[in-house]
Amino acid sequence: MSRTNVEVDDLVAAARGGSPRAVARLISLVEDASPRLREVMSALRPHVGHAHVIGLTGAPGVGKSTTTNALVRELRAAGKRVGVLAVDPSSPFSGGALLGDRIRMSDHATDAGVYIRSMASRGHLGGLAWSTPQAIRVLDGAGFDVVLVETVGVGQSEVEIAGLADTTLVLLAPGMGDGIQAAKAGILEIGDVYVVNKADRDGAAKVRRELRSMLTLAARPEGAWRPPVVAIAAQSHTDLDKLTAAIEEHRAWLDDSGTLRQRRIRRAREEVEAIAVAALRSRWEPQGGGRLDELAAAVAAGESDPYAAADALLG
Amino acid sequence: MSRTNVEVDDLVAAARGGSPRAVARLISLVEDASPRLREVMSALRPHVGHAHVIGLTGAPGVGKSTTTNALVRELRAAGKRVGVLAVDPSSPFSGGALLGDRIRMSDHATDAGVYIRSMASRGHLGGLAWSTPQAIRVLDGAGFDVVLVETVGVGQSEVEIAGLADTTLVLLAPGMGDGIQAAKAGILEIGDVYVVNKADRDGAAKVRRELRSMLTLAARPEGAWRPPVVAIAAQSHTDLDKLTAAIEEHRAWLDDSGTLRQRRIRRAREEVEAIAVAALRSRWEPQGGGRLDELAAAVAAGESDPYAAADALLG
Numbered sequence: 001m002s003r004t005n006v007e008v009d010d011l012v013a014a015a016r017g018g019s020p021r022a023v024a025r026l027i028s029l030v031e032d033a034s035p036r037l038r039e040v041m042s043a044l045r046p047h048v049g050h051a052h053v054i055g056l057t058g059a060p061g062v063g064k065s066t067t068t069n070a071l072v073r074e075l076r077a078a079g080k081r082v083g084v085l086a087v088d089p090s091s092p093f094s095g096g097a098l099l100g101d102r103i104r105m106s107d108h109a110t111d112a113g114v115y116i117r118s119m120a121s122r123g124h125l126g127g128l129a130w131s132t133p134q135a136i137r138v139l140d141g142a143g144f145d146v147v148l149v150e151t152v153g154v155g156q157s158e159v160e161i162a163g164l165a166d167t168t169l170v171l172l173a174p175g176m177g178d179g180i181q182a183a184k185a186g187i188l189e190i191g192d193v194y195v196v197n198k199a200d201r202d203g204a205a206k207v208r209r210e211l212r213s214m215l216t217l218a219a220r221p222e223g224a225w226r227p228p229v230v231a232i233a234a235q236s237h238t239d240l241d242k243l244t245a246a247i248e249e250h251r252a253w254l255d256d257s258g259t260l261r262q263r264r265i266r267r268a269r270e271e272v273e274a275i276a277v278a279a280l281r282s283r284w285e286p287q288g289g290g291r292l293d294e295l296a297a298a299v300a301a302g303e304s305d306p307y308a309a310a311d312a313l314l315g
Numbered sequence: 316m317s318r319t320n321v322e323v324d325d326l327v328a329a330a331r332g333g334s335p336r337a338v339a340r341l342i343s344l345v346e347d348a349s350p351r352l353r354e355v356m357s358a359l360r361p362h363v364g365h366a367h368v369i370g371l372t373g374a375p376g377v378g379k380s381t382t383t384n385a386l387v388r389e390l391r392a393a394g395k396r397v398g399v400l401a402v403d404p405s406s407p408f409s410g411g412a413l414l415g416d417r418i419r420m421s422d423h424a425t426d427a428g429v430y431i432r433s434m435a436s437r438g439h440l441g442g443l444a445w446s447t448p449q450a451i452r453v454l455d456g457a458g459f460d461v462v463l464v465e466t467v468g469v470g471q472s473e474v475e476i477a478g479l480a481d482t483t484l485v486l487l488a489p490g491m492g493d494g495i496q497a498a499k500a501g502i503l504e505i506g507d508v509y510v511v512n513k514a515d516r517d518g519a520a521k522v523r524r525e526l527r528s529m530l531t532l533a534a535r536p537e538g539a540w541r542p543p544v545v546a547i548a549a550q551s552h553t554d555l556d557k558l559t560a561a562i563e564e565h566r567a568w569l570d571d572s573g574t575l576r577q578r579r580i581r582r583a584r585e586e587v588e589a590i591a592v593a594a595l596r597s598r599w600e601p602q603g604g605g606r607l608d609e610l611a612a613a614v615a616a617g618e619s620d621p622y623a624a625a626d627a628l629l630g
Contacts, residue, residue, distance in 0.1 A: 041620040049617055134621070261615065268614035268621065269607055273599065275625035277592055284588065292584055299583035300576065302364055305356040306449070306583065310590035 008039040015142040016047065023083075023115050023142050030134045031119065033278070037134065044141030049264070051083070051140035052251055055165030057151045057190075062173040063197040063234050068150045070234040072114055074244050075146055083139035084148045086118040087132055087161075115139065130278050133164055133271040164267050166260060167192045167250045169243075172211065174203030188218055191227050193246045199231035200238070225253050284313060323354040330457040331362065338398075338430050338457050345449045346434065348593070352449065359456030364579070366398070366455035367566055370480030372466045372505075377488040378512040378549050383465045385549040387429055389559050390461055398454035399463045401433040402447055402476075430454065445593050448479055448586040479582050481575060482507045482565045484558075487526065489518030503533055506542050508561045514546035515553070540568050599628060 014022035029037055056071075058064055068084060075082050119128065119135060132149065139147045151161045161168060170191035175198075187194075194215070196208050211229050220226060230246050232239045254260035284292040295309040304312075329337035344352055371386075373379050383399060390397050434450060447464065454462045466476045476483060485506035490513075502509075509530070511523050526544050535541060545561050547554045569575035599607040610624040619627075 038622045041622050045617060045620040049615075137621070264615040265608070265611045268624075269611035271621040272610055272614060272624040272628060273596070273607060275621050276599075276628045277595070279625060279629060280592070280595065281588065284591075292588060293580070295587055296580045296584035299587060300364075300579040302360060305360045306452070306586045306590050307353045307356050309583075309587040310594060313587060313591045314594060 008036060008043050012040065012043040012047075012141065015138070018112060018143075020112065020115050023138065024117070026138045026142070027117055027119075027135050030131050030138060033130070041134070041137065044137060047141040047143070048137055049140065051136075051144050051147045052247075053136055053140070053147045053149065053164065053166045053267075054247060055149045055151065055161035055168040056171065057161050057168065058171030058173075058187075058195075062171040064150050064171055067169075067171055067195065067197055067232070067234040068148055070232070070237050070240050071148065071243065073237065074240040076111065076113055078244070080145040081113045081143065082115075082146045082148060083142070083144035084114070084116040084150065085132065085135055085139070086116070086150045087128055115142075115144065129270070130274040133267055133274065136164065136267075137271070161190075163270055166254055166263055167247055169193050169195050169247070171195045171197050172207055173198040174201050174207050188214055192225060192250050193243070194227055194229045195243060196229060196231045197234050200233045200236070204231060223257065225250065225257075225259075323351060323358050327355065327358040327362075327456065330453070333427060333458075335427065335430050338453065339432070341453045341457070342432055342434075342450050345446050345453060348445070356449070356452065359452060362456040362458065363452055364455065366451075366459050366462045367562075368451055368455070368462045368464065368479065368481045368582075369562060370464045370466065370476035370483040371486065372476050372483065373486030373488075373502075373510075377486040379465050379486055382484075382486060382510065382512055382547070382549040383463055385547070385552050385555050386463065386558065388552065389555040391426065391428055393559070395460040396428045396458065397430075397461045397463060398457070398459035399429070399431040399465065400447065400450055400454070401431070401465045430457075430459065444585070445589040448582055448589065451479065451582075452586070476505075478585055481569055481578055482562055484508050484510050484562075486510045486512055487522055488513040489516050489522050503529055507540060507565050508558070509542055509544045510558060511544060511546045512549050515548045515551070519546060538572065540565065540572075540574075 011022050011025060015026055026040060029040055034040075054071075056064055056068055065086070068086070072082050072084060117135070119131060136147050136149065149161055149165060168190055170187045170193075172187075172194065173196065194211055196204055196211065198204060199208075208229055208231055215227060215229070228246050228249075230239070230243050232243055234240070251260075254263070284290060292313060295304065295312055298304040299306055299309050326337050326340060330341055341355060344355055349355075369386075371379055371383055380401070383401070387397050387399060432450070434446060451462050451464065464476055464480060483505055485502045485508075487502075487509065488511065509526055511519055511526065513519060514523075523544055523546055530542060530544070543561050543564075545554070545558050547558055549555070566575075569578070599605060607628060610619065610627055613619040614621055614624050
């Protein structure tokens with residue numbers, strides 16, 4: 001393991017200097033839940049807070065990866081360094097990236113201003129809820145102007161992207177089923193910008209219309225952000241400029257309204273809490289069994305109930 | 316709130332006596348994270364451990380609800396009392412059941428031997444990871460012979476059904492995309508019985524063949540369970556007897572191999588841990604801000620890093 005020979009400060013400096021390899025190693029430390037993360041996060045501290053964190057979510061099939069790809073191209077054209085985290089909670093067992101994501105991202109494979117990483121929960125500690133905010137922090141501290149977090153689906157509490165992002169994009173597309181899908185996913189509560197992808201297909205106008213009317217009905221307090229609906233066709237790179245304009249507008253509102261600070265406190269909360277909970281879990285679950293195992297066995301045998309066992313664990 | 320007038324012991328006795336209303340109230344206490352759960356779980360303790368907990372999972376569109384419905388019918392014909400929890404992690408905002416699930420279940424609406432409940436995370440405490448095992452415990456303690464837990468998708472760590480169930484059924488169907496979908500969801504690791512639904516449709520034989528060959532390739536230790544592949548057509552109630560036979564066979568193997576006890580200890584672990592973590596969170600997050608909020612604000616302002624803040628939270 002050459003990794004242990006590299007000083008954390010050097011790694012952080014190299015990542016800030018634009019080395020994709022250094023960024024990759026830092027994120028691997030996050031994925032591996034390395035004890036050195038403590039040093040990493042301390043070294044990154046003075047550099048974080050610059051990146052605009054954009055979440056991108058939607059049901060399978062709406063074109064999330066294609067849209068991410070097109071958005072990266074648009075942001076690159078504006079001279080921004082872009083980090084992408086493709087978060088896949090549906091893949092706890094693969095322990096790594098899916099080929100698909102990377103293939104679709106190959107447009108940017110030779111661009112040093114773009115860093116793309118697929119993350120899959122490896123099942124240890126708090127999984128993606130634990131690693132995602134820390135990976136965002138690494139990319140932020142490494143100097144990326146935008147961190148795009150692409151998640152599969154919405155509403156999975158493991159990675160509640162709406163709780164992590166400054167700006168949350170919710171993608172829809174025609175042909176993905178009727179209105180109940182939208183209601184089911186709870187998307188009307190989480191989007192800052194709604195994106196109707198595949199706008200060149202049949203049914204896109206209907207999706208926009210329905211979405212607009214549902215958004216109009218939603219009660220929003222005075223001064224609240226009113227999420228726009230932007231139609232694009234990511235595949236043909238149509239109207240991506242409208243999407244970046246909407247994102248910029250939201251960013252300006254975040255700054256002006258003080259919401260940016262609130263959201264970042266919320267993100268920090270999630271991060272601190274996930275680290276604290278993981279630390280406790282690792283105390284409860286030393287390798288090869290421990291107090292929790294004993295208590296669980298007693299509950300399973302009917303000798304105790306889970307509340308009494310939890311009391312014993314904490315007390 | 317008449318709820319507070321009812322003694323927990325009476326409620327448990329009524330639930331065990333077959334009152335669906337009493338069962339519903341007990342599960343509502345779970346969903347509401349009631350402080351009275353402590354008493355409820357203590358009162359249920361002598362009665363739990365009887366139910367066979369069957370998890371049913373698969374991608375959207377494979378026919379999970381239809382299969383649940385058909386399986387309930389089959390189990391009822393065998394004289395078993397069946398509790399169903401339809402767990403929907405994609406609906407954190409709805410705070411309740413979706414109409415769809417209930418409509419599809421209306422076959423059993425007048426059958427007192429069947430209790431069906433849709434559960435949606437309300438976002439408090441540990442969400443479904445917290446409430447699902449406790450709801451299973453309520454149904455188990457109420458005397459149901461089988462508890463069926465239907466989850467949307469696989470691999471969402473919030474409700475890792477494979478960690479909760481005695482027997483996990485993984486559903487597939489033809490026309491749901493190619494092999495990568497199966498690999499993506501990590502389903503080859505979690506199923507005890509694989510069910511190919513819509514077996515009367517084109518492509519079902521191919522799904523069975525691919526699945527069988529993938530399962531054959533998977534390395535399994537000596538004496539391990541070898542998951543069968545059962546083809547059914549839930550809509551027309553075709554071959555459901557083969558599915559219940561496979562489930563029975565797995566149950567016998569669980570008993571003989573000692574695996575049942577291990578799985579139940581694992582379930583108890585999840586339950587105890589979720590309760591303990593929720594208890595800690597509620598200490599950290601008193602209403603209207605607290606220590607965690609202060610620490611998060613310091614992290615967001617760049618004055619601290621998340622590890623230092625987590626240390627401060629725990630210390």
